[in-house]
Amino acid sequence: MPGNDYPVDGLPTPDPSYDPERVVEIQLESLAANDTPSENAGTKTAYNFASPANRRSTGPLERFVRMVEGQQYAPMIDHVEATAGPVERDGPQATQTVTLTGPDDRTVTYEFGLSKQTGGELQGCWLTDRVVVQ
Secondary structure, three states, rough: OOOOOOOOOOOOOOOOOOOOOHHHHHHHHHHHHHOOOOOOOHHHHHHHOOOOOHHHHHHHHHHHHHHOOOOOOOHHHOOOEEEEOOOEOOOEEEEEEEEEEEOOOEEEEEEEEEEOOOHHHHHHOOOEEEEEEE
16 A cells, blocks of 8 residues: 655654654654655655545655745744643543644644554554644
């Protein structure tokens, strides 16, 4: 099912030991230093943590990168500050609100929606289903 662009090698990938808060934290840390260790590594890490349904609607990788570089998500790239709210869990679903200050001092609040995968090679992993502006 996943295309040959997933997962992106050499970057963090999902693990069943990660709780939803850690999954969001890994993505935010990577996006804060987006071009480390390579160009768009942060965006590619976020792609690695996107759920299969999310990747079906936002992928392939090149399209996902363009989407994150767009106006709605651009403050995530190389953001200078992140303030995360508590994770709200409801069984296999979780949400977390995060307020980011982008490199241009623009502040945007996003809600990460995650789900725990119930089958396939990613069973037991929390992955991002959506990120919406609040």
